Amino acid sequence: xxxxxxxxxxxxxxxxxxxxxxxxxxxxxxxxxxxxxxxxxxxxxxxxxxxxxxxxxxxxxxxxxxxxxxxxxxxxxxxxxxxxxxxxxxxxxxxxxxxxxxxxxxxxxxxxxxxxxxxxxxxxxxxxxxxxxxxxxxxxxxxxxxxxxxxxxxxxxxxxxxxxxxxxxxxxxxxxxxxxxxxxxxxxxxxxxxxxxxxxxxxxxxxxxxxxxxxxxxxxxxxxxxxxxxxxxxxxxxxxxxxxxxxxxxxxxxxxxxxxxxxxxxxxxxxxxxxxxxxxxxxxxxxxxxxxxxxxxxxxxxxxxxxxxxxxxxxxxxxxxxxxxxxxxxxxxxxxxxxxxxxxxxxxxxxxxxxxxxxxxxxxxxxxxxxxxxxxxxxxxxxxxxxxxxxxxxxxxxxxxxxxxxxxxxxxxxxxxxxxxxxxxxxxxxxxxxxxxxxxxxxxxxxxxxxxxxxxxxxxxxxxxxxxxxxxxxxxxxxxxxxxxxxxxxxxxxxxxxxxxxxxxxxxxxxxxxxxxxxxxxxxxxxxxxxxxxxxxxxxxxxxxxxxxxxxxxxxxxxxxxxxxxxxxxxxxxxxxxxxxxxxx
RNA sequence: CGGGGAUUAGCGCAGUUGGUAGCGCGCUUGUUUCGGGAGCAAGAGGUCACGCGUUCGAGUCGCGUAUCCCCGACCA
Numbered sequence: 001x002x003x004x005x006x007x008x009x010x011x012x013x014x015x016x017x018x019x020x021x022x023x024x025x026x027x028x029x030x031x032x033x034x035x036x037x038x039x040x041x042x043x044x045x046x047x048x049x050x051x052x053x054x055x056x057x058x059x060x061x062x063x064x065x066x067x068x069x070x071x072x073x074x075x076x077x078x079x080x081x082x083x084x085x086x087x088x089x090x091x092x093x094x095x096x097x098x099x100x101x102x103x104x105x106x107x108x109x110x111x112x113x114x115x116x117x118x119x120x121x122x123x124x125x126x127x128x129x130x131x132x133x134x135x136x137x138x139x140x141x142x143x144x145x146x147x148x149x150x151x152x153x154x155x156x157x158x159x160x161x162x163x164x165x166x167x168x169x170x171x172x173x174x175x176x177x178x179x180x181x182x183x184x185x186x187x188x189x190x191x192x193x194x195x196x197x198x199x200x201x202x203x204x205x206x207x208x209x210x211x212x213x214x215x216x217x218x219x220x221x222x223x224x225x226x227x228x229x230x231x232x233x234x235x236x237x238x239x240x241x242x243x244x245x246x247x248x249x250x251x252x253x254x255x256x257x258x259x260x261x262x263x264x265x266x267x268x269x270x271x272x273x274x275x276x277x278x279x280x281x282x283x284x285x286x287x288x289x290x291x292x293x294x295x296x297x298x299x300x301x302x303x304x305x306x307x308x309x310x311x312x313x314x315x316x317x318x319x320x321x322x323x324x325x326x327x328x329x330x331x332x333x334x335x336x337x338x339x340x341x342x343x344x345x346x347x348x349x350x351x352x353x354x355x356x357x358x359x360x361x362x363x364x365x366x367x368x369x370x371x372x373x374x375x376x377x378x379x380x381x382x383x384x385x386x387x388x389x390x391x392x393x394x395x396x397x398x399x400x401x402x403x404x405x406x407x408x409x410x411x412x413x414x415x416x417x418x419x420x421x422x423x424x425x426x427x428x429x430x431x432x433x434x435x436x437x438x439x440x441x442x443x444x445x446x447x448x449x450x451x452x453x454x455x456x457x458x459x460x461x462x463x464x465x466x467x468x469x470x471x472x473x474x475x476x477x478x479x480x481x482x483x484x485x486x487x488x489x490x491x492x493x494x495x496x497x498x499x500x501x502x503x504x505x506x507x508x509x510x511x512x513x514x515x516x517x518x519x520x521x522x523x524x525x526x527x528x529x530x531x532x533x534x535x536x537x538x539x540x541x542x543x544x545x546x547x548x549x550x551x552x553x554x555x556x557x558x559x560x561x562x563x564x565x566x567x568x569x570x571x572x573x574x575x576x577x578x579x580x581x582x583x584x585x
Numbered sequence: 586c587g588g589g590g591a592u593u594a595g596c597g598c599a600g601u602u603g604g605u606a607g608c609g610c611g612c613u614u615g616u617u618u619c620g621g622g623a624g625c626a627a628g629a630g631g632u633c634a635c636g637c638g639u640u641c642g643a644g645u646c647g648c649g650u651a652u653c654c655c656c657g658a659c660c661a
Contacts, residue, residue, distance in 0.1 A: 009595090009612095012611080013597040013609095014597080015597080016597075017591095027596095037653065085661090089661085092659085108661060142659085143658080144656095144657090144658090146655080448661085484620095486620065487619060487620095490619090518622090520619065520622095521621040521622045522621085523622090524622080525622045539619095542620095
């Protein structure tokens, strides 16, 4: 490819809207352009790079016996009604009427369409296990798209679905895909990534893993152990927390004028935040108050809370708080009207003694509150149904690990893939069965496996860049080699470069040739922005000595001068070595 | 959905007390340059986001709307 003809120009100035490094470089390097919030077009550089990611992905999916299919992006409402997700999903799903005003959706994931396939095609145990995958556009009306290609409303995803006769088979296969994912990410050059336990969210099923590229700009917070292999998304990360217990003192109500927050309360009472019990308030759509009781120094993880409650929650409105007997700034468990609220008690509150908490009376708090003695013991059977206990706290850096008690650490990550145990969540609701050996209809046991193809490119750039631009691994770079010609009009410089270009192309190497009559500085700056890993520079100065310059984009070693007669074989060899770096046995 | 910011040439920006719009980059042509975003000269390029209002006159003042970005909420 001649650079002079490549669509997509570089720009010197950082576009105003770009915050993330990957976003800046993708715009500056002429990889992508924005059409609207969360909607981008891929110019040739990005398209080529993404195509390589897709190719590697297909190879790895085929190795775990995946069969590529293509399902429609458009779907009828009826299909999604079968699983119940048409109403369960909410505004994230694009919905549109067709010409006859029939409700349609743009698929944000394809469990429903794949079950449609499975229930007509996978009807015998003899066909199982089976895995179908596709690489295809997904639509999600994200509340807040951001970060260039990181969070989009229209993006490409590899999604795979496996069908099994039985739980054991699914679990075996689940881990096989886990392995395939490890191989895939290594081959794309992603270095610093981990798989973590994660929340199942709207998928249903029993457990799941997220693959996270560990970069400081990541949206997700991960909790990892400094000693053992514990790794989890903060949404589900657990910790026993450090707790202290002392002899129970008697409950008192004290005046706390103008004290609203935990930090004001602990300061006023001259105690630590962890000697308090705060009431974090949410509500259900049915206007019932949800009071989450948690130790004052900890934060509530709403996913955990939703899981315990089995209901969707919103921030509580004042009227709902008051109706249940809560007093903003002084809400506590004692005295709330349980017919109008749910109480969720975090295990840290159960394990702590003599806490300070709200008294449900303006400007008053209770001290020496012990949840078992002062609250739980006084409930009747009906009231007990309105109270749930469990883990709703966010583990933090420094808290003990749930497996080995060492200190936990916090890291940031971008989710680049995930695998889900789905079980029979969809096969049951959508009546998808096969006949087992005894001729009895059974629901397929399912797993699903996603890779954010579009998102992997920015994740890789977040990981691999310098202050001049991206440094792409050769396996996903838009071209293998970038050739610059300095002073193309002088002598046979251009001729020599073209010969090399043709010879490398003939050898199956992808080359981008800067054939423009640009100053060296401009050529180098643009080459840096293209991120191509290997560079060859032809100049009259070096050709006079019979030499051609070769260098790596990542500057791992000083530029080398290669005899011009050897440059073709030298580059072929360097390309082969570079690819070998990313090979997985 | 809450909070903050923005919208003037392809990109980045300036535009004073209200008087009909400018700079840099990029683009076109010529010329001199040529190893880390060159110099000179000549050009092309604008519905100042949109609507309504105030005014003799609005990029500028008022009201409304839209779009984009950031933080939070949310996120198969």
